Amino acid sequence: IKVMGSYCPSCWYPCFPTDLVTPVKSFLNILDSLGIRCPVKECDEEILHGKYGQHISSHKEKKDRELYSHINKGGRPRQHLLSLTRRAQKHRLRELKRQVRAFAEKEEGGDIKAVCMTLFLLALRAKNEHKQADELEAIMQGRGSGLHPAVCLAIRVNTFLSCSQYHKMYRTVKAVTGRQIFQPLHALRTAEKALLPGYHPFEWKPPLKNVSTNTEVGIIDGLSGLPL
Template sequence: SFKTDEHNRRYPVHGPVDAKTQVLLRKKEKRVTSWPDLIARVFRIDVKADVDAIHPTEFCHNCWTIMHRKFSSAPCEVYFPRNATMEWHPHTPSCDICHTVRRGLKRKRHQPNVQLSKKLKTVLDQARQARQRKRRAHARISSKEVMKKITNCSKIHLGTNLLAVDFPAHFVKSISCQICEHILADPVETSCKHVFCRICILRCLKVMGSYCPSCRYPCFPTDLESPVKSFLSILNSLVVKCPAKECNEEVSLEKYNHHVSSHKESKETFVHINKGGRPRQHLLSLTRRAQKHRLRELKMQVKAFADKEEGGDVKSVCLTLFLLALRARNEHRQANELEAIMQGRGSDL
């Protein structure tokens, strides 16, 4: 019946929303009152121009559940089709969906073997289920490998092997990205309560489609939110080992970037050479004559490039190199001022 078997329910595509959905939308302060508007917001499909003679006039309870849980805050593991959303093509006489049934003689069917034992049927069913489980597991593994290749974040994210404490496996999984399996970096949370690195989930949504990589629930970049503060405080308090070769220091994840930047500054200050074993001085600490001597080869290369490509304008080439260096160090304010001077909108150098 309609009340007992809810999975056989059907809802009109062009009708108003039902009472239960209307109550939920009022709680969330949404002004949507009809199914076409709700379908457009959740599935990104415009059904207002559908023709009743061609397009379906009803949708199933599974789609209703997806739309209902889209606006509810409860965690969900709703099935969502693996394939992309179906596209409705213009109607033609040779339509593969609604063409007339083939008229002809029916093929004679063999009568099922009554002697087949129940035990053999059970064995066959178990073998079929085992094959299906193996196929699903293989597809899941291959999908995870594809997503790891898409993110390609092994050089910018920290692995869980750098944790200073040997935490339980379930805790490590909870503070790891479910795509790249590294420690969460700039974590974001989806509407289905799964947590990923921001760069990983954005790359996967762009390439794989608008669904959660863990449960395949509909997910869009606008749905991503920051996790609760208590989770972020636990994540930032984790102690990790510094991956530098000569550094055995253990720092919290919150102070890790500052610690690594100190390593980079020390490398920029002294560039070690093999001859004499003495640290080489930084370029800015030298005299003008020594600077000219060290940059002599680079100066010749810049002059050759300017003569070949820019008509001998060495100044514009040097200014462009300086502008690119400022942009690379995220010093955009100084870069904008320099760019304005180069384009003649500011004071002369």
């Protein structure tokens, strides 16, 4: 039916695929083993009938890639995407970005990040880079291999490291392992603020006699719970 159209191959009477019975498996095996010469220009390869559709699809994909690729008429040679500046990357990917945004708004409630990360994960797994994909997936789900900022702060304090010494260690570990195991200094500062008195609001229940109800207390503002 796919080859002949919506007609019976015997009497040429109009029909639908559901009107015909699938041939026996032995006949299909013989049919799939027949050799067919590829009609695409400059290919002229002989392929089996069973793999004809796959072969033609590969030609179509190659043609689509050639149509999509940028035609560089003179000037500088085209640079690889990763070697470009952020502005140039945005300019080159503007059409793809528009399509991803449209898909995200239509299918995923506007979550562009989730769509892009999923595409990246699928690309990694397609290249059998499952370890990197697993690590990225763990980071996306909040269970990455890196240490918590509060743990890094405890390490820095207990080992008597200055900020510059810790930063040097952070950069070295990141460069050697290729992963961010320790957290940057700004994350440690945020964790330190959260651990200091007066960061989290609280209220005594029942209220304490002769003690201020003001929650902005602690060493940050120096009030130390004194009545105002």
